[in-house]
Amino acid sequence: MNSKTVLGSLVVACSLLASMPASAAYSWTFSRSDCAGKVANSGVKSDWFTSCSSTGTPSSAPDATVTAWANTATGSKIESGYVGAYSDDPLHLGVVNKKEDGSQPNHAMDNNGYYDSLLMSFGGAVKLTSLELNYANTDSDLTVLAYYGSGAPVLAGKSYADLLSSGWKLVGHYADVYSNANHAATINASNYISSYWLIGAYNPLVDPSNPGWSATNDYVKLRSVTGDTTRVPEPSSLLMFGLAFAGLVYARKRRGSDAGGTGFA
Structure with missing residues (x-):
């Protein structure tokens, strides 16, 4: 999974959380x-x-x-x-x-x-x-x-x-x-x-x-x-957010390791 895909998932997860009343x-x-x-x-x-x-x-x-x-x-x-x-x-x-x-x-x-x-x-x-x-x-x-x-x-x-x-x-x-x-x-x-x-x-x-x-x-x-x-975020939304964030961190580390640096394309 590349960083752009993970970043897109993170945006979707954030949108779900933000849309909750x-x-x-x-x-x-x-x-x-x-x-x-x-x-x-x-x-x-x-x-x-x-x-x-x-x-x-x-x-x-x-x-x-x-x-x-x-x-x-x-x-x-x-x-x-x-x-x-x-x-x-x-x-x-x-x-x-x-x-x-x-x-x-x-x-x-x-x-x-x-x-x-x-x-x-x-x-x-x-x-x-x-x-x-x-x-x-x-x-x-x-x-x-x-x-x-x-x-x-x-x-x-x-x-x-x-x-x-x-x-x-x-x-x-x-x-x-x-x-x-x-x-x-x-x-x-x-x-x-x-x-x-x-x-x-x-x-x-x-x-x-x-x-x-x-x-x-x-x-x-x-x-x-x-x-x-007071609405509490649904477990599924929290899980999606957590997985997306973890994937984003992993992709960043992997890219930094491969390219000898850090950052996103």
Whole structure:
């Protein structure tokens, strides 16, 4: 293989790497029109849904679907609940678990008696970087996890204590989020990237080394999350680049050896 052929391969490999999308910033809010499976709400001034979706902003963002969960099944196991959709667009998202009637403040995502969570499932891997609330009562501590297991996560029938041994990673506990500027918190200092994120009222059950905050008085509603998608070069592209570069070095050395010097023709 001569140096010109190798140089051409290197150019192709570099072009492939350069053509890959760079990271992009996105945000996700939710609209009532994008919620599905409406459930009768016993006269409470809100709507309950089995799920809500968001196309994100800008339009190139991966789609996101949110579902509700709580440890209300027998043996304190996790089961599905209802996404509470409150106020006007963008919605305030809470959780109405199967032990609640949706009255205030239990129609929020809370940890009074049971631990409520919202599962956010994205159409691609994202790195969440912040979240924003638009309601809190009493306190507003949160727990966030990201899924690193194989396939889609299964929550039903597990306990919260099972999650860290079932593919989930603790992103962090975040105190007094509603008291922050813009009722928001910067999250994910470890830069986890996942298609599945579990956001809930502060939950010491998932983490034996939890900070020991009060765990019965957090009532919050989620307004939005933000993050980005950072593409990692595909292994095949990296391999092509590496082989081309190695070939280029070899050709250069061989030519220098044959001609008593270095350089390319």
